[in-house]
Amino acid sequence: MTILTEKVMTRDWARPGQNTLAVYKQHGGYAQAKKALELAPAAITDEVKKSNLRGRGGAGFPTGMKWSFVPSLEKNTKPRYLAINADESEPGTAKDRFILENDPHLLLEGIAIACYALGAHTCYIYSRGEFKYPSAVLDKAIAEAYADGIFGKKLMGKDFELNVYQVRGAGAYICGEETALLESLEGKKGWPRLKPPFPAVVGLFGCPTVVNNVETIASIPRIFEKGAAWFSGLGEAKSGGTRLVTLSGSVNRPGTYEVGMNTSIRELIYDKEYGQGLPEGRSIKAVIPGGSSAPVLTADEIDVKLEFDAFKPLQSMAGSGGIIVMDDQSCVVRSLWRVARFYAEESCGQGTPCREGQPWMARLIRKIEEGRGEMADLDNLVNVAQAIAPWPPIGLGNTICALGDAGALPVQSFVQKFRKDFEEHLRLHRCPLGNAPWGHFGEFK
Ligand SMILES: Cc1cc2nc3c(=O)[nH]c(=O)nc-3n(C[C@H](O)[C@H](O)[C@H](O)COP(=O)(O)O)c2cc1C
Numbered sequence: 001m002t003i004l005t006e007k008v009m010t011r012d013w014a015r016p017g018q019n020t021l022a023v024y025k026q027h028g029g030y031a032q033a034k035k036a037l038e039l040a041p042a043a044i045t046d047e048v049k050k051s052n053l054r055g056r057g058g059a060g061f062p063t064g065m066k067w068s069f070v071p072s073l074e075k076n077t078k079p080r081y082l083a084i085n086a087d088e089s090e091p092g093t094a095k096d097r098f099i100l101e102n103d104p105h106l107l108l109e110g111i112a113i114a115c116y117a118l119g120a121h122t123c124y125i126y127s128r129g130e131f132k133y134p135s136a137v138l139d140k141a142i143a144e145a146y147a148d149g150i151f152g153k154k155l156m157g158k159d160f161e162l163n164v165y166q167v168r169g170a171g172a173y174i175c176g177e178e179t180a181l182l183e184s185l186e187g188k189k190g191w192p193r194l195k196p197p198f199p200a201v202v203g204l205f206g207c208p209t210v211v212n213n214v215e216t217i218a219s220i221p222r223i224f225e226k227g228a229a230w231f232s233g234l235g236e237a238k239s240g241g242t243r244l245v246t247l248s249g250s251v252n253r254p255g256t257y258e259v260g261m262n263t264s265i266r267e268l269i270y271d272k273e274y275g276q277g278l279p280e281g282r283s284i285k286a287v288i289p290g291g292s293s294a295p296v297l298t299a300d301e302i303d304v305k306l307e308f309d310a311f312k313p314l315q316s317m318a319g320s321g322g323i324i325v326m327d328d329q330s331c332v333v334r335s336l337w338r339v340a341r342f343y344a345e346e347s348c349g350q351g352t353p354c355r356e357g358q359p360w361m362a363r364l365i366r367k368i369e370e371g372r373g374e375m376a377d378l379d380n381l382v383n384v385a386q387a388i389a390p391w392p393p394i395g396l397g398n399t400i401c402a403l404g405d406a407g408a409l410p411v412q413s414f415v416q417k418f419r420k421d422f423e424e425h426l427r428l429h430r431c432p433l434g435n436a437p438w439g440h441f442g443e444f445k
Pocket residue numbers: 054055056057058059060061063066085086087088089090173174175176177178179211212213214216217401402403406
């Protein structure tokens with residue numbers, strides 16, 4: 001078993017008062033920002049590059065590299081921005097909220113370092129609308145940082161102004177997509193933008209902008225605590241640090257855990273430190289490895305390590321770390337219908353393949369699950385998904401943003417890996433596990 005002995009992100013969460021500035025500072029808080037702010041901005045970015053920190057929001061993009069795409073002030077004199085993605089709406093994912101609740105100053109310290117490196121004088125933290133408590137804790141922490149002279153006209157006494165604001169979303173999953181987030185920050189409807197141009201060049205208010213996830217930026221102070229080499233060494237291959245993952249579904253001990261990149265999904269599910277296995281008499285049928293948009297894995301594929309690149313051969317992704325376990329008594333068709341309904345509901349409607357395709361897929365899956373389907377529906381289902389985003393390989397989406405893929409890839413992977421279950425529904429004209437029809441569930445029936 002590969003158990004992480006050194007906790008990095010969650011290290012201080014149990015300390016009473018850790019979410020207050022007084023306790024945070026008492027235990028070395030903001031010392032890393034002080035240290036980093038002595039460096040030249042480019043040296044900070046280099047250190048982040050060397051740490052192999054990769055984005056924890058879903059795509060696992062190398063953070064230092066993303067920062068280096070922001071044009072220099074000589075080339076582009078516009079103001080630059082940092083936007084923190086605290087929208088956390090991917091089904092199965094609950095980690096950023098715990099950073100905000102337990103250690104908000106860790107994020108704020110990371111913001112201080114990142115903004116200084118990027119030359120950004122303004123940072124917006126875009127929080128999920130439903131985050132009532134986490135947002136309240138964050139607001140208090142921001143106010144404390146201002147009162148202490150950390151933020152404001154002089155960032156920690158340096159001749160560098162930094163203002164940090166929290167902006168609350170209104171419950172739309174699409175606003176977690178980085179360009180929809182920027183539109184929403186600008187006060188507009190959260191419709192994703194066509195890329196390129198990418199936000200690093202044309203972002204918020206048409207200015208260079210870096211969008212990073214909460215966990216990504218909260219990792220930055222740790223890099224400066226013990227150095228990029230240490231941080232990189234904690235991880236595996238090209239994925240530095242540790243990861244926060246959310247384990248849910250059919251396990252004895254669901255929860256949010258900090259794991260090493262070399263921990264496998266099997267270890268996470270069965271180890272006594274983590275999931276403690278499935279309820280008695282159950283066995284694994286399927287596992288969603290990275291939030292509901294990640295292609296599903298079979299029970300034979302769960303020896304994969306939680307490191308970002310390890311998922312490539314499986315044509316899946318580490319995503320946002322939401323790991324959902326389904327057992328042999330759960331119906332994969334029914335589970336897929338639940339996922340499909342979410343994406344149908346959350347499509348922003350801007351583009352035809354996604355707007356029309358997601359509800360279409362949801363309707364077809366429901367038809368199959370309820371025993372009203374025929375073989376042509378299964379072929380149709382795969383065809384619709386292929387038209388939105390061919391799979392494999394991952395990342396070929398035909399839509400404006402990756403929500404198209406997010407809805408299509410689960411469908412393709414479920415049907416490919418569990419085709420027999422779908423066919424059984426068609427043959428028996430009912431769910432083999434005895435699930436009754438659902439009755440009326442809104443428009444995606
Ligand atoms: C539909 C959709 C929803 C997303 N939701 C989130 C989210 O809630 N939080 C997040 O950090 N990233 C989310 N992302 C990914 C962001 O677009 C972006 O890649 C990420 O915030 C970049 O930060 P990182 O490089 O630190 O991972 C979403 C992407 C898509 C397509």
